[in-house]
Amino acid sequence: MEKKIIYIRDTDSAQKERINDYFTLFSNELRDANLLEQVQLVKVADIGLYEKGVAVKIIPENIVYSGIKTTDVKEIVEETIRGGKIIKDLLCGKKSKQLRAVLKNCGYIDPESLEDYIAAGGYKALVKVLTEMKPEAVVEELKKSGLRGRGGAGYPTWMKWNFARGMNSPEKYVICNGDEGDPGAYMDRSVLEGDPHSVLEGMIIAGYTIGSTKGYFYIRAEYPLAVERVQKAIDQATSAGLLGNNILGSNFNFELEIRLGAGAFVCGEETSLIASIEGKRGTPHPRPPYPSVKGLWGKPTIINNVETLANIPLLIAGGGTKFASVGTEKSKGTKVFALTGKVKNSGLVEVPMGITLREIVYDIGGGIINNRDIKAIQTGGPSGGVIPQEFLDTPVDYENLGKLGSIMGSGGMIAIDDTDCLVDLAKFYLEFCVDESCGKCAPCRLGGYQLLQILKKISGGNGELEDLNRLKKISYAMQKASLCGLGQSASNPVFSTIRYFEEEYKRHIVDKKCPAGKCKALISFKVISEKCKKCGLCMKNCPANAITGSREAGYIVDSQKCIKCGVCFDVCKFKAVMKE
Amino acid sequence: MVKKDKLQADLEGLVKKWKDKKGNLIMILHSIENIYGYVPRDTSIKLSRLLDVPLARIYEVITFYNYFKLEPPAKHNVAVCMGTACYLKNAASLIEEIEKILHIKEGQSTKDGMFHLDVVRCLGCCGLAPVMMIDEKVYGKVKKSEIVDILSKYVKEEE
Numbered sequence: 026m027e028k029k030i031i032y033i034r035d036t037d038s039a040q041k042e043r044i045n046d047y048f049t050l051f052s053n054e055l056r057d058a059n060l061l062e063q064v065q066l067v068k069v070a071d072i073g074l075y076e077k078g079v080a081v082k083i084i085p086e087n088i089v090y091s092g093i094k095t096t097d098v099k100e101i102v103e104e105t106i107r108g109g110k111i112i113k114d115l116l117c118g119k120k121s122k123q124l125r126a127v128l129k130n131c132g133y134i135d136p137e138s139l140e141d142y143i144a145a146g147g148y149k150a151l152v153k154v155l156t157e158m159k160p161e162a163v164v165e166e167l168k169k170s171g172l173r174g175r176g177g178a179g180y181p182t183w184m185k186w187n188f189a190r191g192m193n194s195p196e197k198y199v200i201c202n203g204d205e206g207d208p209g210a211y212m213d214r215s216v217l218e219g220d221p222h223s224v225l226e227g228m229i230i231a232g233y234t235i236g237s238t239k240g241y242f243y244i245r246a247e248y249p250l251a252v253e254r255v256q257k258a259i260d261q262a263t264s265a266g267l268l269g270n271n272i273l274g275s276n277f278n279f280e281l282e283i284r285l286g287a288g289a290f291v292c293g294e295e296t297s298l299i300a301s302i303e304g305k306r307g308t309p310h311p312r313p314p315y316p317s318v319k320g321l322w323g324k325p326t327i328i329n330n331v332e333t334l335a336n337i338p339l340l341i342a343g344g345g346t347k348f349a350s351v352g353t354e355k356s357k358g359t360k361v362f363a364l365t366g367k368v369k370n371s372g373l374v375e376v377p378m379g380i381t382l383r384e385i386v387y388d389i390g391g392g393i394i395n396n397r398d399i400k401a402i403q404t405g406g407p408s409g410g411v412i413p414q415e416f417l418d419t420p421v422d423y424e425n426l427g428k429l430g431s432i433m434g435s436g437g438m439i440a441i442d443d444t445d446c447l448v449d450l451a452k453f454y455l456e457f458c459v460d461e462s463c464g465k466c467a468p469c470r471l472g473g474y475q476l477l478q479i480l481k482k483i484s485g486g487n488g489e490l491e492d493l494n495r496l497k498k499i500s501y502a503m504q505k506a507s508l509c510g511l512g513q514s515a516s517n518p519v520f521s522t523i524r525y526f527e528e529e530y531k532r533h534i535v536d537k538k539c540p541a542g543k544c545k546a547l548i549s550f551k552v553i554s555e556k557c558k559k560c561g562l563c564m565k566n567c568p569a570n571a572i573t574g575s576r577e578a579g580y581i582v583d584s585q586k587c588i589k590c591g592v593c594f595d596v597c598k599f600k601a602v603m604k605e
Numbered sequence: 606m607v608k609k610d611k612l613q614a615d616l617e618g619l620v621k622k623w624k625d626k627k628g629n630l631i632m633i634l635h636s637i638e639n640i641y642g643y644v645p646r647d648t649s650i651k652l653s654r655l656l657d658v659p660l661a662r663i664y665e666v667i668t669f670y671n672y673f674k675l676e677p678p679a680k681h682n683v684a685v686c687m688g689t690a691c692y693l694k695n696a697a698s699l700i701e702e703i704e705k706i707l708h709i710k711e712g713q714s715t716k717d718g719m720f721h722l723d724v725v726r727c728l729g730c731c732g733l734a735p736v737m738m739i740d741e742k743v744y745g746k747v748k749k750s751e752i753v754d755i756l757s758k759y760v761k762e763e764e
């Protein structure tokens with residue numbers, strides 16, 4: 026019998042001791058069935074299900090049972106473990122639409138244990154590469170797989186590697202981009218913290234393929250645990266002979282070192298990142314020359330995102346064709362998203378390319394908080410755009426998101442409902458980009474500032490219709506004339522919100538109203554006397570003493586004094602305070 | 606205050622460790638920042654001599670990166686997240702509340718050196734939005750009304 030692993034977890038948060046009873050039950054049954062040798066039983070911290078009772082996942086078949094009762098244990102061991110049959114009644118209700126590939130180890134293995142990683146099939150790909158594959162063959166496999174960069178732009182990974190491989194230089198570098206600058210995303214952090222060896226393995230394979238002997242991890246200093254775990258992984262790999270000279274007895278040498286980011290979004294951009302590793306200010310340079318020709322210290326360099334690299338081992342181990350069997354025509358494999366905003370279950374999700382936005386938000390995310398209507402989805406963070414609700418059935422891939430005026434980005438995904446104001450959201454992202462602009466080129470430095478001023482003017486109630494054209498013109502100029510990706514994409518949130526929600530801008534400009542009630546200058550608070558129970562709570566709580574009245578006469582808001590903090594609206598138990 | 610001779614020793618150790626590595630300046634600054642909580646001016650001056658790089662180049666780097674500070678830190682650093690998720694969950698009201706209680710604005714420290722308020726971007730736990738962090742401790746799903754109690758805990762600890 027093939028070796029099996031049973032992951033076990035109590036998915037009910039309220040239960041504490043129950044899991045130990047189940048663990049003992051399972052091990053007793055396995056012992057009685059004489060299966061202890063072939064089956065490993067592991068308690069895990071996350072199994073991808075919540076509030077579904079005791080659940081197990083059986084590997085390699087990937088069978089998930091939930092709501093298991095103590096009386097079911099014997100049957101599971103006999104029927105499924107020994108007999109290989111699936112017990113339909115125990116199958117977890119709806120088949121999960123997630124597909125865990127990059128995240129398959131996260132939460133299941135001890136990220137600080139090399140043995141765990143190897144037991145889960147780790148470093149098999151490296152062995153395969155070093156013993157059976159020429160660099161050309163690795164490139165060929167990548168080409169077959171169709172893997173594209175997960176850091177944002179979606180550039181085919183095989184092409185990047187092939188350029189660098191073809192460069193004639195004794196010194197070449199591999200860089201892992203762990204800067205994760207999108208302020209609402211934490212996919213790369215989870216991989217670095219949860220499965221650091223998978224990224225290491227990807228980097229070593231990259232080094233072998235392009236003919237490099239040195240790689241750098243560039244990780245944001247804001248992720249101390251990730252830094253610690255990666256360093257530990259590097260030390261373990263070095264002592265195990267997976268890094269250093271003559272790796273696994275081959276004549277390939279490779280070493281890895283960590284360099285820390287220091288809080289600059291622009292350092293996620295390739296040329297700035299290189300400047301930063303060189304110990305300089307992280308300002309971008311024009312491309313070409315591309316890093317694959319002239320990168321770190323002037324030498325050919327490839328830069329890949331964390332998730333891209335974590336895909337490499339499974340791609341090589343399973344083969345490019347298998348990898349390409351998941352996904353759409355031009356986007357293969359899975360993508361990890363950090364699903365946040367107004368969804369019920371926010372968190373990291375990994376889905377096959379080609380899944381629709383609706384499936385992500387409703388089937389995985391559980392829908393919108395308070396069952397409100399979704400208004401749009403934002404992807405790609407400050408460099409991305411919004412996708413309105415009518416396009417929710419679009420399959421997710423690089424091309425489709427691009428056509429809709431957004432980008433795949435590195436994986437931020439935010440659900441927006443009708444209590445969110447899109448003018449305000451555009452303003453929020455722009456503030457970020459204006460803050461983070463390095464100031465080297467004028468279109469970004471000045472254009473971003475001007476865009477922000479106009480947005481502030483509109484949300485402040487002083488907008489005029491001509492402002493919409495101004496926004497469009499400046500956005501266009503920034504896209505065309507900025508030096509680096511930051512400036513080129515900084516106007517995307519503005520562009521795309523105008524494209525789909527021009528009406529909402531016009532309501533701000535013409536009617537001087539913010540439909541979502543977010544833009545402070547455009548809202549006012551009123552006590553509705555018919556609903557008011559005259560409790561006086563609003564008056565007591567108003568920090569600006571803007572509410573006057575008495576228990577007999579009722580209460581009114583003095584709009585001159587009101588600072589629009591919303592306290593009265595929040596405290597009124599009778600919904601008698603109106604915001605409009 | 607940092608003792609002069611200790612400073613010298615720390616620094617020489619650091620420089621020795623990194624001296625042979627290319628592009629070491631930022632990593633050395635990280636170590637200094639970790640030891641002192643900021644990059645003191647006299648350290649930069651010494652570093653400039655030890656590494657033989659102009660002081661201006663060191664300051665050029667320090668001032669480019671948000672992570673490096675030129676002022677000593679307060680006892681407790683209060684960081685409120687204004688990343689996208691937290692922003693949507695109204696983190697702005699938390700900032701207002703803290704500013705009101707401590708009489709400081711973002712980026713400032715209280716007169717007694719007890720608290721420093723920073724507004725940061727995504728602390729990486731958006732599921733818990735709105736999030737704030739005091740020193741190493743993360744507070745998730747923070748309500749405006751809880752802030753007074755949270756802050757006063759730190760003041761009491763000192764007494």
Ligand SMILES: Cc1cc2nc3c(=O)[nH]c(=O)nc-3n(C[C@H](O)[C@H](O)[C@H](O)COP(=O)(O)O)c2cc1C
Pocket residue numbers: 173174175176177178179180182202203204205206207290291292293294295328329330331333334435509510511
């Ligand atoms: C302003 C800016 C910020 C970026 N931030 C990141 C980042 O945080 N992480 C990342 O992997 N790529 C980031 N990128 C994209 C990288 O420049 C680069 O394209 C990517 O790391 C390449 O790796 P990939 O081909 O594996 O995607 C950023 C680009 C720009 C212009």
Ligand code: SF4
Pocket residue numbers: 291309461462463464465466467469470507508509510511512513
């Ligand atoms: S586009 Fe912005 S961030 Fe990029 S180089 Fe120009 S000023 Fe700097």
Ligand code: SF4
Pocket residue numbers: 550563566567568569570571572582583586587588589590591592593594
């Ligand atoms: S919004 Fe705030 S300031 Fe205005 S009336 Fe209500 S409580 Fe007072």
Ligand code: FES
Pocket residue numbers: 208209210686687688689690691692726727728729730731732734735736
């Ligand atoms: S946005 Fe606040 S933790 Fe991510």
